Amino acid sequence: MLIIGERINATRKAIGEAIEKKNAKFIQQEALNQISAGADLLDVNCGMNVKDEAKNMEWLVNTIQEVVDVPLVVDSPSAEVIESGLKQCRKKAIINSITGEKKRIEQILPLVEKYNTDVIALTMNDKGMPNTAQERLTIAKEIINFAKAYNIPSNRIYFDALVRPISTEPNQAKEFLEAIRLIKSILDTKTACGLSNISFGLPNRKLLNSTFLAMALFAGLDAAIIDPTDAQMISSLRSSEALLAQDEYCMNYIKMFRDSKPR
Incomplete structure (x- = not known):
């Protein structure tokens, strides 16, 4: 991942x-x-x-x-600001982010095409935030169709199925995970997300975040926006990769422990 x-x-x-x-x-x-x-x-x-x-x-x-x-992930709500960053990028960048909202599509997809970037796409549209996994899948399909008009193939899109706090919406973790499964199995595209919103308003957020990362990885998550200096998060990631056969001969898992030993 x-x-x-x-x-x-x-x-x-x-x-x-x-x-x-x-x-x-x-x-x-x-x-x-x-x-x-x-x-x-x-x-x-x-x-x-x-x-x-x-x-x-x-x-x-x-x-x-x-x-x-x-590579850098250029992150801003402003198309002008995103382009100012893309002009300086030496490697193929990722834009963070678009949505299914018409205005945002028209602002950002031309930049994806012009600078040959990948893009993170949030599964929300002009109707607002989706509640169910099926609604997220429908919006992802809409975004793929929009992207085709700009000659952008679906394999350059990372779909973010929108992590929402379980403190106020208890079913949203399950809906997110199901959305990841649907997007991966039906659309065969990549997925990404920021995880920390899942634990908003709750104690011991690191525990919830790291556990949720393991669950998301099993559901098919391809990329996560996280703090890589968070040892608990990285431990969860590397152990999950090993258990899911995503770490050949457990090399990254072993390296994590070797690197943590005092020299």
Whole structure:
């Protein structure tokens, strides 16, 4: 499974301040720490500073690429900001994200086509957030049809079936997992998600998040936006991969323990 490191996000106070002060060393250390911890890609979110967001994204992408050589996930609600980041990306990027909403489709899919990126697609549309797995599947089908108009094949789309908090909606974990199974089995496309929303408002969130990751992996999740420096999360991931025969000869599982030993 692909690990997308989530830590370079301006909603984190320390990251927001580092972006504002253009503290390249701090940002670069965050990038290096995530790669060292096992991240395959890095999500890059520079926040909602309307005046400077495009310039901040450009600076952030270039700053990160000075020290790491991995694909980036360019994350913003603004098409302008996304494009400013894509222009700087040295490797094939992923856009985070589109939805089934007409306006968002028209803004973002041309960028997917122009820059030959992959894209994370949230299974929601102009009617709002879906409640059931079947509704999520229907929206995913709609997005695939929209993408065809821009010559974007479905294998460049990672569907995010929208994790919602079980503290207020107890059935949503089950609906999410079923949606992943349906999307994988019927549409044969890739899936991705951020996990932390599942535990919102509950104690011991790390326990719920890491357990849910194992369940999502079994359901067919291909990529997760997580904190790769979270040892409990990575332990759950590596053990799940080994048990699901996704880790040849358990090499990543063994490496995790070797790397954790003091030298």
